[in-house]
Amino acid sequence: MLCPTAIFSLLCLALSVVQAVKYCGINRKNRCVAHHLCDLGFEDDRAVVNLQVTFRGNNGCESTESCCPSSKILPESEDNDWSNPPKQTKCGLVNKKGLTFTLRSADGFAQENELPWMMAVMLQTNKYLGGGSLIALDVVLTAHHITKNYGSDEIVVRAGEWDFNTETEKFPQVEIGVRKIVRFPSFNRQNGANNLALLFLKKKFVLSHHIRPICLPSENQKFDRKRCIFSGWGQDAVEQNSFMNIMKKVDLPVVGSRTCEGQMKRLKGSAFQLDESLICAGGEEGKDSCSGDGGSPLACPLDNDPERFEQAGIVNWGVGCGEADTPGVYTNVAKFRNWIDEQIARYSISTDTEESVREEEFHRPQNPTTTTRRPTTYSPEEIDADEYFTISSPVTYPPSDFPTMTIVKS
Missing domain, CATH: 2.40.10.10 (Trypsin-like serine proteases)
Known part of the structure; x- marks a missing residue:
């Protein structure tokens, strides 16, 4: 809402507050609030939510919200683990129970911000191309075939996404453009051989609870039956x-x-x-x-x-x-660990010790040693x-x- 003069500033503030309130429920007497702000049940300091209720319409609220009686609405608190910078800088960490709420009956779905390395690879025009993974704060690993028709200036990656249909997540999504694409040179579309590419970003993501890299395996490591x-x-x-x-x-x-x-x-x-x-x-x-x-x-x-x-x-x-x-x-x-390391050493802008992909925190050693836009x-x-x-x-x-x-x- 645009408020052209100071005379109407208080009125605009009041109207903005009214516009931000979303009523829900049969009698429209409840309000849609973030799950963690509704006292309808908590475990381990997280609100507990039944995902099936979300799939049945969630009483008109977003997937990140509860239809909450006024008497159950809680004030925002800074006294929780996710309000402070992460203490752990190791790769491959997950938010097993979600960050601010935990889903029940969620077989087949990730918890909110559960897998912080997961990236959405997109065009600048907001078209979704596929997935990727954060392997350093400025490097995303993805497939050759989803990038092969596009230049680096056409692609962005989005971190921190969970539900594409809402903008109400507690932690915002972050998009960063791609400055260079390095594709493995001998991709064979006849059988899918050598199908990988590295996206080197224009700047680094900031390490946070909902954005962090995954570890990489050692060269020729086996995973059979895992x-x-x-x-x-x-x-x-x-x-x-x-x-x-x-x-x-x-x-x-x-x-x-x-x-x-x-x-x-x-x-x-x-x-x-x-x-x-x-x-x-x-x-x-x-x-x-x-x-x-x-x-x-x-x-x-x-x-x-x-x-x-x-x-x-x-x-x-x-x-x-x-x-x-x-x-x-x-x-x-x-199979490509050495090649990935070589490209990162050549093209990565991660030089700070605490953020470098070459450090143990973000990259498992070979010998176990901004803006947000909706698609x-x-x-x-x-x-x-x-x-x-x-x-x-x-x-x-x-x-x-x-x-x-x-x-x-x-």
Whole structure:
């Protein structure tokens, strides 16, 4: 609201307050307030919220809000862990129970700000391209195929996102432009080999509770049979024909390469060979990455610290979504650890000791030693159909028609 003179300043302030109040409930006597400001139940200093209520409309409030009786509304407090700068600077830390509230009945979805390394890779025009992961405060790891048609001046990355449909999160999203894209030079779109790219940012993110890097594995590290987590905003299933606004989080088993290749031969023919730059995860019915998830991370718990995570894979391609005995295919990050280190040493602007990707806090050693904008459309990248890949045309949010067979998880 524009207030042109001081005479009306008090009136404008009063009207602004009125406009900010959102009433809800059957009798419109309750108010929509942030979950942590409504005394309807707390555990471990966090409000407890049933996600299914959110999916049923949440009484007209946003996903980050409760429809709260006036008698239950609490004042904002600075006496909590997330009001102060983070004490831990290690990579791979998670907010397991969310930062300001905890979701119940949330299988398949991430808690609020649970995975602080998760990035949305977007165009300057607010079109969503896919996912990525923060591996240093100025470096994002993603897939080659979702960036290949764009220059660095066209792409931004968004950190701190959880629900694309609201701007009411306690901690704001932050967008930073890309100054340089370094793609692995021998990407093979016939089989998805060498499908990764590094986005070097124009400036560093500030380390915070909801924005921090994930760890990287040592060169050629193995993850076979480990249970790991995938996150992203792509489709939940092919037949649903829509992307998710709230971040997904799905636990998946890493499948051995020989087993995965055998399962893919059944679908692709006996000539199929899984490239050594790829790993597989999933194969459990209803649990998978899907279209719109390209570039998103597959994160596995550290052996010596299971509460922290390192990145095993990058969403690459798959056959359908969530089909039994049909795992998804991911770029094997460990195969490229040396190359990633070389590019970061050459191009990263992280030079401060406390923020450098070359320090132990942010980068697991090889030997265990601004503005915010909402996306208006989602636009999966088009890739020419070939033996292994088909892809839908760019679509608006939510997308309409998607392929039912092999798809690039863009």
